[in-house]
Amino acid sequence: MHKRIDHIVVRVKNLEQSMRDYETKLGMKASKGPEELRHLGMRRAVFPIGDAGSFIELAEPLGDDGAIARSLAKQGEGLHLVALAVSDLKAAVAEMKANGARLIEAGSMVFVHPSEGHGVLYQLVERK
Amino acid sequence: MHKRIDHIVVRVKNLEQSMRDYETKLGMKASKGPEELRHLGMRRAVFPIGDAGSFIELAEPLGDDGAIARSLAKQGEGLHLVALAVSDLKAAVAEMKANGARLIEAGSMVFVHPSEGHGVLYQLVERK
Numbered sequence: 001m002h003k004r005i006d007h008i009v010v011r012v013k014n015l016e017q018s019m020r021d022y023e024t025k026l027g028m029k030a031s032k033g034p035e036e037l038r039h040l041g042m043r044r045a046v047f048p049i050g051d052a053g054s055f056i057e058l059a060e061p062l063g064d065d066g067a068i069a070r071s072l073a074k075q076g077e078g079l080h081l082v083a084l085a086v087s088d089l090k091a092a093v094a095e096m097k098a099n100g101a102r103l104i105e106a107g108s109m110v111f112v113h114p115s116e117g118h119g120v121l122y123q124l125v126e127r128k
Numbered sequence: 129m130h131k132r133i134d135h136i137v138v139r140v141k142n143l144e145q146s147m148r149d150y151e152t153k154l155g156m157k158a159s160k161g162p163e164e165l166r167h168l169g170m171r172r173a174v175f176p177i178g179d180a181g182s183f184i185e186l187a188e189p190l191g192d193d194g195a196i197a198r199s200l201a202k203q204g205e206g207l208h209l210v211a212l213a214v215s216d217l218k219a220a221v222a223e224m225k226a227n228g229a230r231l232i233e234a235g236s237m238v239f240v241h242p243s244e245g246h247g248v249l250y251q252l253v254e255r256k
Contacts, residue, residue, distance in 0.1 A: 001155045001156075002155075002156065002177045004177060004178040004180060004182055005133045005135075005177055005178075005182050005184075007133075008133065008136075008248075010245070010246055010247065010248050011246075011247070012246045012247075018246045021244055021246065024227055025224065025227050025228055025229035025240075025244050026224070026227075026240065026244065026245070026250070027129045027130075027220075027223055027224060028129075028130070049130045049131075049132060049133055050131045050132040050133075050213075052132060054132055054133050056133075076247060077246045078207075078246070078247025079206075079207045079210070079247070079248050082136060082207070084177065085178075092155075095155055096153065096154070096155060099152055099153050099154075100152070101153035101154065112153075112154065114206075116153050116154060117138070117149075117150075117154070118138055118139075118140045118141075118146045118149065118205045118206070119138065119139070119140075119204060119205035119206030119207070120136075120206055120207050122154070
C-alpha cells in the first residue's frame with residue numbers, strides 16, 4: 001500500500017535559524033522557502049532528500065492557533081509527522097477504515113491518529 | 129550527500145501489540161521480527177516501505193539502560209530517530225564535522241546531535 005517515506009515535518013521555533021542549521025551543519029539545500037502557507041498556519045522550507053521526491057520540511061507556526069503552534073507549545077521542537085506516499089488515497093483510506101484505524105480527515109488531508117502509530121502521527125499523501 | 133530517508137525508528141512499550149497495530153490497522157507487513165538486538169538493548173520488528181529499501185522499525189527496550197529504554201521512560205512512545213542514507217559514511221562524517229555539526233559516534237553508528245536537527249535525532253547510515 002505504501003510506496004515510500006515521502007517526507008517528514010519538523011516543528012521549529014525560528015525558520016531562518018533552523019534553515020541555516022540544516023544548510024550549513026547538516027549539508028542540505030532548500031528547494032523552497034521560506035514560504036507562507038496561511039491556510040495551514042505555518043511558514044515552511046523544503047529540503048529534498050535524494051532523487052525520488054522525498055523531503056524534509058521545516059515548519060514554523062504563523063500565529064498561535066494552528067496544529068504546528070499547538071504542538072510546538074506542548075512538545076517543543078521536533079518531529080511533527082511522517083508522511084507516507086500511497087498511489088490511491090481514497091483506496092488507502094477505505095482500506096484503513098475497514099481495518100478499524102482511526103483517521104483524522106482535515107479537508108483533503110488524511111492523518112492516522114497517533115495512538116495507532118504508537119506516538120507517531122502519520123499522514124497519507126497521494127503520489128502517482 | 130543524502131540519498132534517501134532510509135528508515136525511522138519508533139519506540140514502543142510492547143512490540144507484539146504495536147506489531148499487531150501496524151499490521152492490521154496501518155496495513156503494513158513485517159519482514160523481520162520480533163528479534164532481539166542485545167548489543168543495542170532492544171527488540172525490534174522491521175516493516176519495509178516501498179521497494180527502495182526504506183523501512184519503519186519498531187523498537188522495544190530490553191532492560192532499563194539502553195537508549196531506547198531511557199527515551200521511552202522520558203518521552204513515551206513515539207519517534208526515536210530518522211536515519212538518512214549516505215553513500216560514503218566516512219566522507220559524510222568528515223564533511224559534517226568540517227561544517228561544525230555535533231556528531232555522536234557510538235561504535236560504527238553515527239548520529240547527529242538532536243540540537244542540530246532542531247529536536248530530531250538523525251542517524252547517518254551507509255548504503256551503497
